[in-house]
Amino acid sequence: MTSDLTRAEAVRDAALAGVPAALADLGNLVRIPSVAFPGFDPAPVRRSAEAVKALVEATGLFETVAIADAAIPETGGRGMPAVLASRPARNGRPTILLYAHHDVQPVGDESLWESPPFEPTVRGGRLYGRGAADDKAGIMAHVGALRALKEALGDDFDLGVALFFEGEEEAGSLSFAQFLSDHADALRADVIVVADSGNWDSRTPALTVSLRGNAKFRLRVRTLEHASHSGMFGGAVPDAMMATVQLLATLWDDDGAAAVEGLTERDTPTPDYTEETLRDEAGLPSGVSPIGRGTILSRIWNKPSITVTGIDAPSVVNASNTLSPEITVVISARVAPGQEAKSAYQAIEAHLRAHAPFGAELEFTGHEFGNPFLVDTSGWAVTDARAALGDAYGVDPVDMGVGGSIPFIADLVREFEGAQILVTGVEDPHARAHSPNESLHLDTFRNALVAEALLLEKLDARTL
Incomplete structure:
Protein backbone atom coordinates (compact mmCIF):
# COMPACT_ATOMS: atom_id res chain seq x y z
CA MET A 1 0.00 0.00 0.00
CA THR A 2 1.39 3.40 -0.96
CA SER A 3 1.79 6.10 1.66
CA ASP A 4 -0.52 9.12 1.82
CA LEU A 5 2.39 11.31 0.74
CA THR A 6 2.99 9.17 -2.33
CA ARG A 7 -0.71 9.24 -3.15
CA ALA A 8 -0.82 13.02 -2.91
CA GLU A 9 2.30 13.39 -5.03
CA ALA A 10 0.85 11.09 -7.69
CA VAL A 11 -2.38 13.08 -7.75
CA ARG A 12 -0.49 16.37 -8.00
CA ASP A 13 1.62 15.09 -10.89
CA ALA A 14 -1.47 13.80 -12.71
CA ALA A 15 -3.29 17.08 -12.19
CA LEU A 16 -0.39 19.15 -13.56
CA ALA A 17 -0.05 16.84 -16.55
CA GLY A 18 -3.77 17.20 -17.26
CA VAL A 19 -3.91 21.00 -17.34
CA PRO A 20 -3.30 21.38 -21.12
CA ALA A 21 -6.14 18.97 -21.93
CA ALA A 22 -8.44 20.74 -19.48
CA LEU A 23 -7.67 24.09 -21.10
CA ALA A 24 -8.31 22.68 -24.57
CA ASP A 25 -11.68 21.37 -23.44
CA LEU A 26 -12.41 24.71 -21.79
CA GLY A 27 -11.73 26.44 -25.10
CA ASN A 28 -14.27 24.21 -26.82
CA LEU A 29 -16.88 25.06 -24.18
CA VAL A 30 -16.19 28.79 -24.52
CA ARG A 31 -17.03 28.55 -28.23
CA ILE A 32 -20.63 27.67 -27.35
CA PRO A 33 -22.70 30.86 -26.71
CA SER A 34 -24.75 29.37 -23.90
CA VAL A 35 -26.70 32.44 -22.76
CA ALA A 36 -29.79 31.34 -20.82
CA PHE A 37 -31.45 34.74 -20.61
CA VAL A 52 -20.38 18.93 -20.73
CA LYS A 53 -22.21 15.61 -20.43
CA ALA A 54 -19.80 14.09 -22.96
CA LEU A 55 -16.82 15.28 -20.92
CA VAL A 56 -18.26 13.78 -17.75
CA GLU A 57 -19.11 10.46 -19.42
CA ALA A 58 -15.59 10.24 -20.83
CA THR A 59 -14.15 10.10 -17.30
CA GLY A 60 -15.76 6.68 -16.87
CA LEU A 61 -16.26 7.38 -13.17
CA PHE A 62 -20.02 7.69 -12.80
CA GLU A 63 -22.85 5.19 -12.56
CA THR A 64 -25.27 7.70 -14.03
CA VAL A 65 -24.78 10.80 -16.20
CA ALA A 66 -27.82 12.66 -17.50
CA ILE A 67 -29.11 15.97 -18.76
CA ALA A 68 -32.10 17.10 -16.72
CA ASP A 69 -34.24 20.12 -16.08
CA ALA A 70 -36.91 21.08 -13.57
CA ALA A 71 -40.12 23.03 -13.41
CA ILE A 72 -40.06 26.74 -12.66
CA PRO A 73 -42.58 27.11 -9.82
CA GLU A 74 -45.78 29.05 -10.47
CA THR A 75 -45.01 29.64 -14.16
CA GLY A 76 -45.71 26.39 -15.96
CA GLY A 77 -42.31 26.68 -17.63
CA ARG A 78 -39.17 24.63 -17.24
CA GLY A 79 -35.61 25.58 -16.49
CA MET A 80 -32.55 25.21 -18.67
CA PRO A 81 -30.72 21.87 -19.01
CA ALA A 82 -28.27 20.88 -16.32
CA VAL A 83 -25.82 17.97 -16.19
CA LEU A 84 -26.29 15.55 -13.30
CA ALA A 85 -23.94 12.68 -12.44
CA SER A 86 -23.66 10.34 -9.48
CA ARG A 87 -21.15 7.87 -8.05
CA PRO A 88 -21.91 6.33 -4.62
CA ALA A 89 -19.39 6.26 -1.78
CA ARG A 90 -17.96 3.00 -0.49
CA ASN A 91 -16.31 1.78 2.69
CA GLY A 92 -17.44 4.67 4.86
CA ARG A 93 -15.98 7.41 2.70
CA PRO A 94 -17.73 10.78 2.35
CA THR A 95 -19.61 12.00 -0.71
CA ILE A 96 -18.71 15.31 -2.34
CA LEU A 97 -21.03 17.34 -4.55
CA LEU A 98 -19.22 19.47 -7.14
CA TYR A 99 -21.17 22.44 -8.49
CA ALA A 100 -20.49 24.84 -11.36
CA HIS A 101 -22.58 26.32 -14.18
CA HIS A 102 -22.23 26.13 -17.96
CA ASP A 103 -24.42 29.10 -18.90
CA VAL A 104 -22.85 32.52 -19.40
CA GLN A 105 -23.66 36.21 -19.37
CA PRO A 106 -24.59 38.01 -22.60
CA VAL A 107 -21.59 39.65 -24.25
CA GLY A 108 -22.97 43.21 -24.12
CA ASP A 109 -21.40 45.65 -26.57
CA GLU A 110 -19.22 43.39 -28.70
CA SER A 111 -17.20 46.37 -29.94
CA LEU A 112 -15.67 46.62 -26.44
CA TRP A 113 -14.11 43.17 -26.74
CA GLU A 114 -10.49 43.04 -27.87
CA SER A 115 -11.07 39.56 -29.36
CA PRO A 116 -14.30 37.75 -30.30
CA PRO A 117 -16.15 36.83 -27.08
CA PHE A 118 -16.83 33.24 -28.14
CA GLU A 119 -13.42 32.57 -29.66
CA PRO A 120 -11.00 31.58 -26.87
CA THR A 121 -7.87 33.69 -27.19
CA VAL A 122 -4.67 33.51 -25.13
CA ARG A 123 -2.64 36.64 -24.53
CA GLY A 124 -0.54 37.85 -21.61
CA GLY A 125 -0.95 34.64 -19.63
CA ARG A 126 -4.76 34.82 -19.75
CA LEU A 127 -7.48 33.01 -21.69
CA TYR A 128 -10.07 35.50 -22.97
CA GLY A 129 -13.67 34.66 -23.80
CA ARG A 130 -17.16 34.77 -22.34
CA GLY A 131 -17.39 32.01 -19.75
CA ALA A 132 -13.64 31.44 -19.73
CA ALA A 133 -13.67 32.32 -16.03
CA ASP A 134 -17.34 32.42 -15.04
CA ASP A 135 -17.97 29.55 -14.88
CA LYS A 136 -16.91 27.07 -17.52
CA ALA A 137 -13.47 27.13 -15.92
CA GLY A 138 -15.17 25.90 -12.75
CA ILE A 139 -16.53 22.93 -14.68
CA MET A 140 -13.12 22.10 -16.10
CA ALA A 141 -11.45 22.43 -12.69
CA HIS A 142 -13.89 19.78 -11.44
CA VAL A 143 -13.46 17.52 -14.46
CA GLY A 144 -9.69 17.95 -14.50
CA ALA A 145 -9.42 17.10 -10.81
CA LEU A 146 -11.49 13.94 -11.30
CA ARG A 147 -9.32 12.92 -14.24
CA ALA A 148 -6.23 13.35 -12.07
CA LEU A 149 -7.71 11.30 -9.26
CA LYS A 150 -8.50 8.46 -11.67
CA GLU A 151 -5.07 8.69 -13.31
CA ALA A 152 -3.29 8.47 -9.95
CA LEU A 153 -5.54 6.10 -7.98
CA GLY A 154 -7.44 4.18 -10.64
CA ASP A 155 -11.20 4.22 -11.08
CA ASP A 156 -12.05 2.13 -8.00
CA PHE A 157 -11.46 4.80 -5.34
CA ASP A 158 -14.04 4.92 -2.54
CA LEU A 159 -15.00 8.60 -2.49
CA GLY A 160 -18.58 9.30 -3.47
CA VAL A 161 -18.99 12.04 -6.09
CA ALA A 162 -22.03 13.88 -7.40
CA LEU A 163 -21.95 16.56 -10.09
CA PHE A 164 -24.45 19.34 -10.68
CA PHE A 165 -23.50 21.59 -13.58
CA GLU A 166 -26.32 24.11 -13.81
CA GLY A 167 -27.56 25.76 -17.01
CA GLU A 168 -29.26 28.92 -15.77
CA GLU A 169 -27.24 30.45 -12.93
CA GLU A 170 -26.66 33.72 -14.74
CA ALA A 171 -30.38 33.93 -15.51
CA GLY A 172 -31.43 33.65 -11.87
CA SER A 173 -31.49 29.89 -11.16
CA LEU A 174 -35.28 29.97 -11.35
CA SER A 175 -35.68 26.18 -11.24
CA PHE A 176 -32.79 25.52 -8.83
CA ALA A 177 -34.81 24.75 -5.71
CA GLN A 178 -37.14 22.45 -7.63
CA PHE A 179 -34.16 20.70 -9.24
CA LEU A 180 -32.67 20.01 -5.82
CA SER A 181 -35.96 18.62 -4.60
CA ASP A 182 -36.41 16.44 -7.69
CA HIS A 183 -32.90 14.99 -7.47
CA ALA A 184 -32.20 15.14 -3.74
CA ASP A 185 -31.11 11.51 -3.45
CA ALA A 186 -28.60 11.79 -6.28
CA LEU A 187 -27.18 15.09 -5.01
CA ARG A 188 -27.07 14.49 -1.25
CA ALA A 189 -23.51 14.90 0.02
CA ASP A 190 -21.35 15.43 3.09
CA VAL A 191 -19.32 18.18 1.39
CA ILE A 192 -20.42 20.62 -1.31
CA VAL A 193 -17.91 22.57 -3.40
CA VAL A 194 -19.38 25.58 -5.18
CA ALA A 195 -16.74 26.62 -7.72
CA ASP A 196 -18.19 30.02 -8.61
CA SER A 197 -16.17 32.55 -6.64
CA GLY A 198 -12.67 34.01 -6.73
CA ASN A 199 -9.33 34.33 -5.02
CA TRP A 200 -7.52 37.06 -3.12
CA ASP A 201 -5.22 37.68 -6.09
CA SER A 202 -3.63 35.70 -8.91
CA ARG A 203 -1.09 34.13 -6.52
CA THR A 204 -3.07 33.79 -3.28
CA PRO A 205 -5.94 31.32 -2.94
CA ALA A 206 -9.03 31.99 -0.90
CA LEU A 207 -12.08 30.37 0.58
CA THR A 208 -15.14 32.57 0.34
CA VAL A 209 -16.70 32.67 3.80
CA SER A 210 -19.31 35.41 3.35
CA LEU A 211 -21.52 36.54 0.50
CA ARG A 212 -23.93 39.43 0.24
CA GLY A 213 -27.49 38.70 -0.78
CA ASN A 214 -29.39 40.43 -3.53
CA ALA A 215 -32.77 42.03 -4.13
CA LYS A 216 -33.49 42.95 -7.74
CA PHE A 217 -36.61 44.47 -9.25
CA ARG A 218 -38.02 46.70 -11.96
CA LEU A 219 -39.44 50.10 -11.06
CA ARG A 220 -41.80 51.95 -13.40
CA VAL A 221 -42.24 55.68 -12.75
CA ARG A 222 -45.29 57.27 -14.43
CA THR A 223 -46.30 60.95 -14.37
CA LEU A 224 -48.30 61.48 -17.58
CA GLU A 225 -51.06 59.72 -19.48
CA HIS A 226 -49.20 60.32 -22.74
CA ALA A 227 -46.11 62.08 -24.08
CA SER A 228 -46.39 65.84 -24.49
CA HIS A 229 -44.43 68.64 -26.20
CA SER A 230 -41.67 69.84 -23.87
CA GLY A 231 -41.96 73.41 -25.15
CA MET A 232 -45.72 73.60 -24.72
CA PHE A 233 -45.84 72.09 -21.21
CA GLY A 234 -42.29 71.97 -19.85
CA GLY A 235 -41.95 73.91 -16.60
CA ALA A 236 -45.50 73.11 -15.52
CA VAL A 237 -45.79 69.36 -16.04
CA PRO A 238 -43.44 66.87 -14.33
CA ASP A 239 -42.08 64.43 -16.86
CA ALA A 240 -41.18 60.90 -15.82
CA MET A 241 -37.45 61.37 -16.39
CA MET A 242 -37.32 64.30 -13.98
CA ALA A 243 -39.27 62.35 -11.39
CA THR A 244 -37.11 59.26 -11.85
CA VAL A 245 -33.85 61.18 -11.49
CA GLN A 246 -35.06 62.94 -8.35
CA LEU A 247 -36.39 59.71 -6.86
CA LEU A 248 -33.29 57.65 -7.54
CA ALA A 249 -31.04 60.33 -6.08
CA THR A 250 -32.65 59.78 -2.67
CA LEU A 251 -31.26 56.24 -2.49
CA TRP A 252 -27.73 57.45 -1.68
CA ASP A 253 -26.23 60.02 0.67
CA ASP A 254 -23.52 62.50 -0.26
CA ASP A 255 -20.82 59.84 0.24
CA GLY A 256 -22.53 57.45 -2.15
CA ALA A 257 -23.55 55.06 0.62
CA ALA A 258 -27.03 53.54 0.63
CA ALA A 259 -29.38 55.95 2.45
CA VAL A 260 -32.38 53.70 3.00
CA GLU A 261 -33.73 53.27 6.51
CA GLY A 262 -34.04 49.61 7.39
CA LEU A 263 -31.01 48.33 5.48
CA THR A 264 -28.54 46.76 7.91
CA GLU A 265 -24.80 46.14 7.86
CA ARG A 266 -22.49 43.56 9.43
CA ASP A 267 -19.87 44.74 11.90
CA THR A 268 -16.76 42.60 11.55
CA PRO A 269 -13.07 43.29 10.88
CA THR A 270 -11.71 43.13 7.33
CA PRO A 271 -8.18 42.56 6.01
CA ASP A 272 -5.99 45.40 4.80
CA TYR A 273 -6.91 46.51 1.28
CA THR A 274 -5.67 49.77 -0.14
CA GLU A 275 -7.34 52.34 -2.32
CA GLU A 276 -4.58 51.72 -4.86
CA THR A 277 -5.58 48.05 -5.04
CA LEU A 278 -9.21 49.03 -5.45
CA ARG A 279 -8.35 51.36 -8.32
CA ASP A 280 -6.30 48.67 -10.02
CA GLU A 281 -8.83 45.85 -9.66
CA ALA A 282 -11.99 47.85 -10.33
CA GLY A 283 -10.61 50.11 -13.06
CA LEU A 284 -11.30 53.28 -11.04
CA PRO A 285 -9.59 56.31 -12.69
CA SER A 286 -7.39 58.56 -10.57
CA GLY A 287 -9.82 61.47 -10.77
CA VAL A 288 -12.83 59.50 -9.51
CA SER A 289 -13.24 59.03 -5.76
CA PRO A 290 -14.38 55.79 -4.07
CA ILE A 291 -17.80 55.94 -2.42
CA GLY A 292 -19.05 54.89 1.01
CA ARG A 293 -17.56 54.97 4.49
CA GLY A 294 -15.48 52.61 6.61
CA THR A 295 -12.78 50.25 5.38
CA ILE A 296 -12.97 49.55 1.67
CA LEU A 297 -13.63 45.84 2.15
CA SER A 298 -16.35 46.53 4.73
CA ARG A 299 -18.14 48.55 2.06
CA ILE A 300 -17.90 45.65 -0.40
CA TRP A 301 -18.41 42.68 1.92
CA ASN A 302 -20.46 43.84 4.88
CA LYS A 303 -22.60 46.83 3.87
CA PRO A 304 -25.56 47.16 1.52
CA SER A 305 -25.27 48.78 -1.87
CA ILE A 306 -27.79 49.89 -4.48
CA THR A 307 -27.13 50.02 -8.22
CA VAL A 308 -29.31 51.03 -11.17
CA THR A 309 -28.37 48.39 -13.73
CA GLY A 310 -30.74 49.23 -16.57
CA ILE A 311 -33.10 51.89 -17.87
CA ASP A 312 -35.80 52.06 -20.52
CA ALA A 313 -35.91 55.66 -21.72
CA PRO A 314 -35.65 57.49 -25.03
CA SER A 315 -32.21 56.90 -26.52
CA VAL A 316 -29.91 59.73 -27.50
CA VAL A 317 -30.37 59.00 -31.19
CA ASN A 318 -34.16 59.07 -30.78
CA ALA A 319 -34.29 62.11 -28.50
CA SER A 320 -37.00 64.66 -29.28
CA ASN A 321 -38.52 67.67 -27.54
CA THR A 322 -40.90 65.47 -25.60
CA LEU A 323 -41.90 64.99 -21.98
CA SER A 324 -41.64 61.25 -21.24
CA PRO A 325 -44.79 59.81 -19.65
CA GLU A 326 -43.02 56.87 -17.97
CA ILE A 327 -39.55 55.50 -17.31
CA THR A 328 -38.58 51.99 -16.19
CA VAL A 329 -35.37 51.14 -14.36
CA VAL A 330 -33.84 47.97 -12.96
CA ILE A 331 -32.57 48.30 -9.40
CA SER A 332 -30.15 45.75 -7.98
CA ALA A 333 -29.44 45.91 -4.25
CA ARG A 334 -26.75 43.91 -2.47
CA VAL A 335 -27.80 42.86 1.01
CA ALA A 336 -25.37 42.65 3.92
CA PRO A 337 -24.90 39.28 5.64
CA GLY A 338 -27.38 39.02 8.49
CA GLN A 339 -30.39 40.54 6.72
CA GLU A 340 -33.04 38.67 4.76
CA ALA A 341 -33.25 39.78 1.12
CA LYS A 342 -37.02 40.33 1.25
CA SER A 343 -36.62 42.50 4.35
CA ALA A 344 -34.09 44.65 2.48
CA TYR A 345 -36.41 44.92 -0.51
CA GLN A 346 -39.32 45.97 1.67
CA ALA A 347 -37.19 48.76 3.14
CA ILE A 348 -36.23 49.98 -0.35
CA GLU A 349 -39.80 49.86 -1.64
CA ALA A 350 -41.07 51.77 1.39
CA HIS A 351 -38.33 54.37 0.86
CA LEU A 352 -39.17 54.85 -2.80
CA ARG A 353 -42.89 55.18 -2.14
CA ALA A 354 -42.25 57.73 0.61
CA HIS A 355 -39.98 59.82 -1.65
CA ALA A 356 -41.90 59.69 -4.93
CA PRO A 357 -41.89 63.32 -6.21
CA PHE A 358 -44.88 65.15 -7.68
CA GLY A 359 -47.22 62.28 -6.84
CA ALA A 360 -45.56 60.03 -9.42
CA GLU A 361 -47.13 56.60 -9.79
CA LEU A 362 -44.77 53.72 -8.95
CA GLU A 363 -45.06 50.11 -10.05
CA PHE A 364 -42.77 47.34 -8.76
CA THR A 365 -42.36 44.11 -10.78
CA GLY A 366 -39.83 41.41 -11.71
CA HIS A 367 -38.67 40.66 -8.18
CA GLU A 368 -35.67 38.38 -7.60
CA PHE A 369 -34.33 37.60 -4.13
CA GLY A 370 -31.28 35.79 -2.80
CA ASN A 371 -30.27 35.68 0.84
CA PRO A 372 -26.73 36.37 2.11
CA PHE A 373 -24.57 33.51 3.31
CA LEU A 374 -21.99 32.96 6.03
CA VAL A 375 -19.86 29.80 5.91
CA ASP A 376 -19.33 27.70 9.02
CA THR A 377 -15.53 27.42 9.02
CA SER A 378 -15.30 24.98 11.95
CA GLY A 379 -15.70 21.73 9.98
CA TRP A 380 -13.08 19.24 8.87
CA ALA A 381 -13.81 19.91 5.20
CA VAL A 382 -12.64 23.52 5.58
CA THR A 383 -9.44 22.27 7.21
CA ASP A 384 -8.83 19.85 4.35
CA ALA A 385 -9.62 22.51 1.74
CA ARG A 386 -7.23 25.03 3.30
CA ALA A 387 -4.46 22.43 3.33
CA ALA A 388 -5.09 21.50 -0.32
CA LEU A 389 -5.11 25.15 -1.41
CA GLY A 390 -1.89 25.88 0.45
CA ASP A 391 -0.17 22.83 -1.04
CA ALA A 392 -1.26 23.68 -4.59
CA TYR A 393 -0.54 27.41 -4.60
CA GLY A 394 2.48 27.36 -2.29
CA VAL A 395 0.81 30.21 -0.37
CA ASP A 396 -1.45 29.98 2.66
CA PRO A 397 -5.08 30.63 1.70
CA VAL A 398 -7.09 33.50 3.13
CA ASP A 399 -10.71 33.63 4.21
CA MET A 400 -12.48 36.37 2.32
CA GLY A 401 -15.89 37.86 1.80
CA VAL A 402 -17.38 38.61 -1.59
CA GLY A 403 -19.63 41.51 -2.43
CA GLY A 404 -21.48 39.46 -5.03
CA SER A 405 -24.24 36.96 -4.43
CA ILE A 406 -24.79 33.25 -4.97
CA PRO A 407 -28.48 33.07 -4.01
CA PHE A 408 -28.91 29.34 -4.52
CA ILE A 409 -26.57 28.50 -1.63
CA ALA A 410 -29.54 29.12 0.67
CA ASP A 411 -31.35 26.36 -1.23
CA LEU A 412 -28.41 24.00 -0.74
CA VAL A 413 -28.37 24.73 3.00
CA ARG A 414 -32.10 24.10 3.27
CA GLU A 415 -32.15 20.91 1.19
CA PHE A 416 -28.94 19.34 2.52
CA GLU A 417 -28.87 20.32 6.17
CA GLY A 418 -25.58 19.34 7.77
CA ALA A 419 -23.53 19.35 4.56
CA GLN A 420 -20.29 21.34 4.77
CA ILE A 421 -20.23 23.98 2.04
CA LEU A 422 -16.99 25.22 0.49
CA VAL A 423 -17.17 28.22 -1.83
CA THR A 424 -14.10 28.27 -4.05
CA GLY A 425 -13.24 29.60 -7.49
CA VAL A 426 -10.83 29.94 -10.36
CA GLU A 427 -11.11 33.71 -10.82
CA ASP A 428 -8.62 36.38 -9.82
CA PRO A 429 -9.55 40.07 -9.33
CA HIS A 430 -8.82 40.87 -12.99
CA ALA A 431 -11.11 38.21 -14.47
CA PHE A 445 -6.54 27.87 -13.13
CA ARG A 446 -3.64 25.42 -12.92
CA ASN A 447 -3.32 25.89 -9.18
CA ALA A 448 -7.09 25.67 -8.65
CA LEU A 449 -7.27 22.39 -10.54
CA VAL A 450 -4.37 20.93 -8.57
CA ALA A 451 -5.90 22.11 -5.28
CA GLU A 452 -9.20 20.41 -6.01
CA ALA A 453 -7.47 17.19 -7.02
CA LEU A 454 -5.56 17.23 -3.73
CA LEU A 455 -8.79 17.87 -1.83
CA LEU A 456 -10.45 14.88 -3.52
CA GLU A 457 -7.49 12.72 -2.54
CA LYS A 458 -7.75 13.86 1.08
CA LEU A 459 -11.46 13.08 1.18
CA ASP A 460 -10.93 9.67 -0.41
CA ALA A 461 -8.60 8.85 2.49
CA ARG A 462 -11.12 10.04 5.12
CA THR A 463 -13.51 7.63 6.87
CA LEU A 464 -16.62 9.14 8.39
Missing part, protein backbone atom coordinates in the same frame (compact mmCIF):
# COMPACT_ATOMS: atom_id res chain seq x y z
CA PRO A 38 -35.01 35.17 -21.94
CA GLY A 39 -34.98 36.28 -25.55
CA PHE A 40 -31.82 34.32 -26.44
CA ASP A 41 -31.84 31.12 -28.48
CA PRO A 42 -31.93 28.23 -25.98
CA ALA A 43 -30.34 25.80 -28.44
CA PRO A 44 -26.74 26.73 -27.53
CA VAL A 45 -27.50 26.08 -23.86
CA ARG A 46 -28.68 22.59 -24.79
CA ARG A 47 -25.57 22.12 -26.94
CA SER A 48 -23.40 23.26 -24.03
CA ALA A 49 -25.08 20.76 -21.70
CA GLU A 50 -24.47 17.98 -24.22
CA ALA A 51 -20.80 18.93 -24.51
CA ARG A 432 -13.79 40.80 -15.37
CA ALA A 433 -16.62 38.32 -15.06
CA HIS A 434 -19.85 39.72 -16.57
CA SER A 435 -17.86 42.40 -18.39
CA PRO A 436 -16.26 42.73 -21.82
CA ASN A 437 -12.88 40.98 -22.07
CA GLU A 438 -13.65 38.37 -19.42
CA SER A 439 -10.58 36.23 -18.90
CA LEU A 440 -9.01 33.42 -16.92
CA HIS A 441 -5.53 33.71 -15.41
CA LEU A 442 -3.87 30.50 -16.57
CA ASP A 443 -1.61 30.04 -13.55
CA THR A 444 -4.56 30.50 -11.21
